[in-house]
Amino acid sequence: MDASPSRALRKTVTAAALVCCAALAAGCTESVGPARPEAAVATGAAVPTAAADLQSRFQQVIRDVLPSVVQIQASHDLGSGVVFDDRGHIVTNAHVVGSEKTFKVTTAHTEEPLTASLVYSYPEQDLAVIKLDKVPDGLKPARFGDSGKVEVGQLVLAMGSPLGLSSSVTQGIVSATGRTVSENGGGGTGATIANMVQTSAAINPGNSGGALVDLDGRVIGIPTLAAADPALGGSAAPGIGFAIPASMVRTIAEQIVKHGKVVDSGRAALGITARTVVDAGYRPAGVAVVTVHGGGAADRAGLRAGDVITEVGGRPVTTLTSLAEALATAEPGQRTTVTYQRAGARRTAQVTLGEQ
Template identity: 55%
Template sequence: MFKPDDVAVLHTDAALHPATFADSSKLRIGQMVLAIGNPLGLQSSATQGIVSATSRTVSEGDGVVLPSVIQTSAAINPGNSGGALIDLQGRVVGMPTLAAADPQLGGGAAPGIGFAISSNSVRNVVRQLVSTGQVTHSDRAAIGTDLRTDPEGGARVVAVSAGGPAARAGIRAGDLLVTIDAKATPTVDDVAGVLATMRPGRRVFVGLVTDSGARRSVTIELGEIKSS
């Protein structure tokens, strides 16, 4: 399973009629869509809404970020994840995956704000999983570190992948990562959010604070997230 994109492939011998996938790059704001799934165990339930935005970058927490997702007003409830977001022609334009949480509602779902992985992203991941069993080209940037949010602000480097981009740039465990390309990164989620807007191979400046309190900047050539 390619964990960062929430997409998996299942094999079945059942006689099924496959759905048609549409080109999600052609979606337009305001377009009507339906979210189909099994919320609360109710099979084949559907909710209606519009496409509110495309190419959103959304954090799931714990440093996991979904890039280029579709925002929709169609209600996404528990059990909709992994279902289908379809257009009025019955074509799959996305895969519902997440509902926005509202801190003012105690972390409950924010009405009218749901997210779906685009059909083009799903097809890209599925093709690779079917042909090779893993995602070899995610097109998602990585720096090759394990991070944790520091209470005083910044992402503390817990471990560095041997031979990875951070290691080649001289970043060490214990360093505090505070900026990427001049964008502040006070949390691990912020690091993931910034990287989600970038592509592998890009060279970026990373601002660090060492264990001794010294500030320094290094240049990293971004690597690529691999399947796990």
């Protein structure tokens, strides 16, 4: 699928490229729709009980959850959101809201778009919360599940507004869990996000910020990225999408609703600003410390400007992205080993990580 000329976002999962799904793009998507039992009866074919039961389960989940999924329209981009509470708070991706402060929101029970305002955007986790200026009757908050209980092979449904087609549903399975995914900029937030849920459910432009749902009707993730194959010129790689886990979504959204900002990120940090450096062959060779934040983790461990970090916790560090990925799997307060070069000499330091 071609990327949107308005603002298609390119992202990478280590070697794989990713496409962020906030902007409207040319193309199409399939809605979920197992064969209807009455259609089979009309042709004289018997409908297996198990298939009919699964279809009924799908349809019930869609009826229960779809009213909690909204379409969000910014001035140039379009995405999805999930109703977080009955006060009109809606959680979505930070890249859906971008730098804008006001939005038009279409819910399942409103014909005309409602207005909403930004509460807070947290690009570091690619999450944001907006709030409806007027809460309509019947607004239904979603139920969020426990990401720790999500299993590979679990059937899931992705709900949102892919390509502007509101209230669309696709189906698939959980393909993997615990993925650390790095956005590569290009209009995105540049976030590195740990513990993402990988799914085969189709994730298209406009799905970002919507709901990845289990068959108990619980949101287990917020669809955020779809993979693209660099070998095919960035074309979409079918069946590879990623969702921010529901437990992280709930943690961040609850802080934003309560405090108007994120007060406890849970994200580890060294307390530095840095840049990628290259070797004589122009290959990425490490991360050079540009400044050390006073009192931060690196400062306490004795690192200083000019040091070149090459490993964190035994993981090679060659770029800012690989440094972010190493830190994304760690926790604030965790003690780890940082290997670095200073004046051509290899050194190590024991660092107690701070919080981003």
